[in-house]
Ligand SMILES: O=C(O)CCC(=O)C(=O)O
């Protein structure tokens with residue numbers, strides 16, 4: 001399994017990057033426009049937030065899906081019997097965000113959303129015509145004025161040794177959305193599954209940007225772009241005593257977008273949220 005590390009500014013970046021997405025569901029960019037200093041500041045500020053009780057003032061809304069999800073209500077990956085060992089906060093531009101954290105979160109959201117839109121343009125450009133003819137509208141149009149694109153700030157707490165047997169920081173799952181953009185976390189652990197079922201570490205040197213296909217794009221592209229299973233494994237040794245923070249942006253279409261004969265974006269999302277146990 002070869003997840004390509006591609007220089008965003010190379011002349012053939014779009015071709016190499018989309019080839020990696022087609023082959024593996026994942027691609028990794030270096031030399032990209034996301035400001036590393038901003039990512040590091042967000043990691044530090046949100047880790048401090050997760051370490052206070054202030055987070056309990058923003059309990060997540062089942063209806064809107066914004067706010068704080070504690071370890072107790074954290075999602076259970078589809079097909080898994082254990083909750084993930086994580087807490088997280090869902091940031092939407094229209095949602096509740098602690099005032100002190102909002103300016104940087106909004107800035108990052110805007111930067112990451114703009115890059116995600118550009119990369120979706122690459123994906124569209126390099127879709128073979130026989131696949132692209134099934135897109136119900138151009139991919140770039142699917143995300144226009146979408147209110148669903150979600151910035152998730154994740155905190156995986158230090159392990160205590162009391163975790164239920166078999167529980168992982170994030171059990172194997174596919175993302176629901178079109179594309180996910182994820183700066184390398186402050187600690188290792190992200191793995192991707194190859195065709196043969198084996199697990200591989202995703203290249204994640206600090207400063208790298210990891211992009212993966214979600215289920216909605218797999219659905220719309222009839223499998224040409226695969227939504228690959230990935231997970232976050234538990235650290236051993238000294239790393240077990242440290243928190244891990246990560247910051248995926250999940251690029252979502254507008255609710256009414258038709259993905260396939262089976263699904264609109266809205267129907268697909270509702271089904272998946274119920275499966276995750278975070279929607280009634
Ligand atoms: O924390 C990570 O590195 C990945 C998180 C993830 O896969 C997710 O939240 O969907």
Ligand SMILES: [Fe+2]
Nearest residue numbers: 173174175230
């Ligand atoms: Fe994921």
